[in-house]
Amino acid sequence: MLPSLQNPSADICLILEGTYPYDRGSVATGVHRMISAMPNLKFALFFIGTERRLAREKAFELPDNVTELTEIFLFDDEFAATELPKFAKRPPFRVFKPLLEKLRIVLNQPEDSDETINELSAELVKTAPGCDFDWFWKNPGTCKLLTEFYETRYSDESFQDYLLNLKSLLQPVWRLFQASPTLPPASCYHSFSTGYAGLIGAQACRFFGDSGFLISEHEISIRKRIMELLHAEWADLSINGISPLQTGVQPLRQLWIDFFIQTARLAYESADQIVSQFQKNADYQAEFGADPRNISVIPAGVSLRKMEAVRRARAERLRIQPDRKTVGFLGRINSSKNVKMLLYAARITADRLPGTRFLIAGSAEEDLEYYTECRSLRAELKLESVVKFIGPAEAEDVLPRFDVLALSGSSDHLPFPILGAFGAQIPVVATDIGACRELIEGRSDDDLGQAGRVVPIAKPELMADALVEILSDPGLKNRCGTIGRARAEACYTETAVIAEYRDLYDRLSGPIVAFP
Known part of the structure; x- marks a missing residue:
């Protein structure tokens, strides 16, 4: 049983899967700004990671109103189970009977088991904290159930591969619920994704009956997870050289997809409020089971006060260099940002508009192999004097050097660099995603009009067309920048976004007691 809510340790508990405070992406940056902007609320952080050895140094200094940071690592071999009392690690096998009954239904009827998943989760909360996963896995009842499931659904697959996949699926879930007693009591739980974070958040609001539960998503977690699984090599391999994507989704891969769809539906159904950053993603949330009546759209926001200094610095640079033609990219250098497309567009642009320069600002450490490929492509396209990789940079430092922001990514989200560009009065050319x-x-x-140009994905020649059009026409460039600034002022201020989240916290938590 989870702790009592009689004395919550925080007003808000943020459930963070692989992001703040160890990551510097847009989600983490938004979390930090939100906490900092609400100094009269107490925040607890519940961080869910993969392995402790892979954890980075904190990317942010925690604000004073963060009362505690709890960390769990779901793929650690030396998990918290080692900290369980010795007598509790191996309970009698009979304690697993209710759990196995629910698991049997969920495994055999994945498309029609929403209520049973709730009941299974409740059994896990009762059972997992007092038991080591290996003891459950070796239980004769577990072995019998998994063998029956294999013979019914997966007999054409390797039994060894089947067991490996099922153990890889169940073990992190067990560890998540094993750590449930460490979840800080709070008046409201806020998860920034479905997945594991949404799963534990759903249980928190059930067992802390007076607590609210909020889900907000930068991009739709389940869509991203499905795409990763469809291209994963570890779940199952092609047979006889035939790709699973040519013959339909392979059964073991579908097992994972079904699991994450079910957990997303459970999270959505448990949430009191669901937030998307724009309407298209709100529609996706509804497709995956969220009640449209519980969905609201709250975009990301930009600090216009902070961007005002950037805008002035950029204007001064342009006064000194009125003919400057610099295209900038700001973001992580990885395949989802499709930097290679930008390089191809750079070659076309430089040929048509000599003197154009490209600055690519962002961290490459997440995918060094992709970064190496980008540098090789730059050499192959003979762009060494045109394109510079300048490494990680803060928006405030690099935006004054840009005349146009170019984003060539392919993921469904609201790119925060666009808001920064709007605040600095910079026109934008971006692919038609998110x-x-x-x-x-x-x-x-x-x-208001267009603040730049939108181009199709994977069409570098069309991106080059848009860049040449804006860079060649100072009047158009200025109009687009002015429209972007006006749109940010009207729709995307950080102050308004923070106010909307504060209203949500108040509504979901009841009266929140602030610091004395």
């Missing part, structure tokens, strides 16, 4: 069209062209009730 919220880019909504940002650049405006929502249906927005008649």
